[in-house]
Amino acid sequence: MKQTFTPFQLTRLVYGETTKAESDMLLELAQTVPQIGETLAALKAGKKALGEARYNPSDRVINRILAHSAATAPVSAR
Numbered sequence: 001m002k003q004t005f006t007p008f009q010l011t012r013l014v015y016g017e018t019t020k021a022e023s024d025m026l027l028e029l030a031q032t033v034p035q036i037g038e039t040l041a042a043l044k045a046g047k048k049a050l051g052e053a054r055y056n057p058s059d060r061v062i063n064r065i066l067a068h069s070a071a072t073a074p075v076s077a078r
Contacts, residue, residue, distance in 0.1 A: 005029065007039065014043045 005026075012018050013026045030037040 005036075010036070010040050010043055013040070014047050 009018065009022065009026055010030075013023055018026065026040075030040045
């Protein structure tokens, strides 16, 4: 059976969003196809360079977002 491959799968692999079977297949592919291995290495380096995203919006910001959502929500006729 022939497996299809998309570059998006490598991104999912880097972020731990693949199944065990997908991970195994992609890692084997990266070892046997140099271009895919290079792409995987670049994605890993990019993720490391970005670091952990940590967002802690203030209560004021959260309340403004909620107020905007409430003000712009469609009105139901029910």
